[in-house]
Amino acid sequence: MTYDVIVVGVGGMGSAAVAEAAARGASVLGLERANIPNDEGSSHGVNRIIRLAYMEDPRYVPLLRRAYQRWRDLEERAGEPILVITGGLDVGLPDSEGVRGSLEACRVHDLEHEVLAADELMARFPGFRVPADFTAVYQPDGGFVLSERSIAAHARLALADGADLRGHEAVLEWWPEDDGVVVRTARDRYRARRLIISAGAWLSQLLPQLAGLAVPERQVLMWSRTLRPEHFAVGAFPVFILEVPEGRYYGFPEYAIPGFKLGLYHHRGEVVDPDTLDRGRVEPEDEAVLRACTGRYFPDADGPTLTLRTCLFTNTPDEHFIIDRLPEVPQVVVVSPCSGHGFKFASVVGEIATDLALEGGTEHDIEMFRIDRFGGGQ
Numbered sequence: 001m002t003y004d005v006i007v008v009g010v011g012g013m014g015s016a017a018v019a020e021a022a023a024r025g026a027s028v029l030g031l032e033r034a035n036i037p038n039d040e041g042s043s044h045g046v047n048r049i050i051r052l053a054y055m056e057d058p059r060y061v062p063l064l065r066r067a068y069q070r071w072r073d074l075e076e077r078a079g080e081p082i083l084v085i086t087g088g089l090d091v092g093l094p095d096s097e098g099v100r101g102s103l104e105a106c107r108v109h110d111l112e113h114e115v116l117a118a119d120e121l122m123a124r125f126p127g128f129r130v131p132a133d134f135t136a137v138y139q140p141d142g143g144f145v146l147s148e149r150s151i152a153a154h155a156r157l158a159l160a161d162g163a164d165l166r167g168h169e170a171v172l173e174w175w176p177e178d179d180g181v182v183v184r185t186a187r188d189r190y191r192a193r194r195l196i197i198s199a200g201a202w203l204s205q206l207l208p209q210l211a212g213l214a215v216p217e218r219q220v221l222m223w224s225r226t227l228r229p230e231h232f233a234v235g236a237f238p239v240f241i242l243e244v245p246e247g248r249y250y251g252f253p254e255y256a257i258p259g260f261k262l263g264l265y266h267h268r269g270e271v272v273d274p275d276t277l278d279r280g281r282v283e284p285e286d287e288a289v290l291r292a293c294t295g296r297y298f299p300d301a302d303g304p305t306l307t308l309r310t311c312l313f314t315n316t317p318d319e320h321f322i323i324d325r326l327p328e329v330p331q332v333v334v335v336s337p338c339s340g341h342g343f344k345f346a347s348v349v350g351e352i353a354t355d356l357a358l359e360g361g362t363e364h365d366i367e368m369f370r371i372d373r374f375g376g377g378q
Helices: 012-023 058-078 097-109 118-124 147-160 200-206 284-297 343-359
Strands: 002-008 028-031 047-050 083-085 088-092 114-117 135-139 143-146 164-166 171-177 180-185 189-197 215-224 239-244 247-252 260-264 305-315 323-326 329-335
Touching (some): 002 012, 002 343, 012 147, 012 329, 047 058, 047 239, 047 343, 058 147, 058 343, 088 097, 147 343, 189 343, 239 284, 247 284, 260 284, 284 305
Parallel strands (some): 002 028, 028 164, 088 239, 189 329
Antiparallel strands (some): 171 180, 180 189, 215 305, 239 247, 247 260
C-alpha cells in the first residue's frame, strides 16, 4: 500500500497533522518512536501557555487567531475541554523585551489589553511580588492548552477517520523514490506520496542537514505547594511570562495536578542527546534556579516541591520555527522545531503541514519559517 501521507512523530504537531489529513480523507500513517502521547519529548506536563500578545514577533498573531479557532474546533469534535482561558501577563521593566514585544503585538493587531503598574498588578493578582518600577501587559485571551489531552484527542479522531497510527516504531531512515518517499522502521518499509517530519528533538537525526539548526536542550519544570491556594487558582491567577534579572520565567495557575507550575526559559542551557538523556535525573541546581523565582516573586507559592519534570526544547538559532517543504525534496514537509514556544500553534500547524503535503502550498503566511533563511545546514 502507498499512503497519501506518512507523518513521523505523533506529538503536538504530528498528532494535529495526522488528524487534519485523515479528516480531509487522505490515507495517513503516523509513526511514533514512543507512546501516543508520551513523556519523552516536549509536550507532556499537563498544559502549555497560549497567548495573543506575542512578544516574539507580531507576525505570529494571525496564526494564533487561527490556532484558537482550531483548538475550539478540537474541543467540539472531541467533546472535552482543551483550551482554558485565564488571561495572560507579560511582566518586567517597561523597556524589557517581553513588555515591549507584547505591547507591539497589541498595537499592530489592535488587541484588547491593559498596562498595569506594579502596585496595580499586585492588587489584582496578589500572588505576585514585583519591584515598584515593574510594569505588566495584561491580555484577557491568554490561557493554556491541555497538551497531553489534545494529543490524545487528535490521535483518537485520526483513528476514527481511518488513520493508521503506530507507537513504538521509530523511523530509521527515509529516502525519496520517484515523486514519493520510502520510510524504513525496524519493523517494515512504507511508501507514501508525501512525508511530514515532525520529530522534535530527533529532527536532525532524520535530516542531518539541519544539524546545528535543531538543537535539543534539557528543560525542567517545577510544581510547588501553594501557601495561599486562593491566589493561584484558575479564575484568580493568569498565565504569565516574567522577565527579571534571574531570567525569563513562565508559569500557570494551579490545575489538574497539585502545585504552582513554573519554568525558566532555557533552564540551565544544557544541550543534550534525546536518546541518552536521563529524564529521571533532577539535580539540586534544577530546583534552585526555579526557587530563585518563587522565593522572591511568588512567596505564597514557595512551599515544598511537589513535582519536578524534565522535557525538551529544540532550538533554532533565531528561535523561530521551521515550517517548510524540503527545498531539495519538495515532497517532504518539515515541521518546527519550536524553540520552547510552539505547542500553542500545534492546531494550526497541523493544518498548514497538511496543506503543504496535499496541496503544495498554504494560504497562511509562513514566510518567516522558511528553511533557507539559515543559508543551509551547519
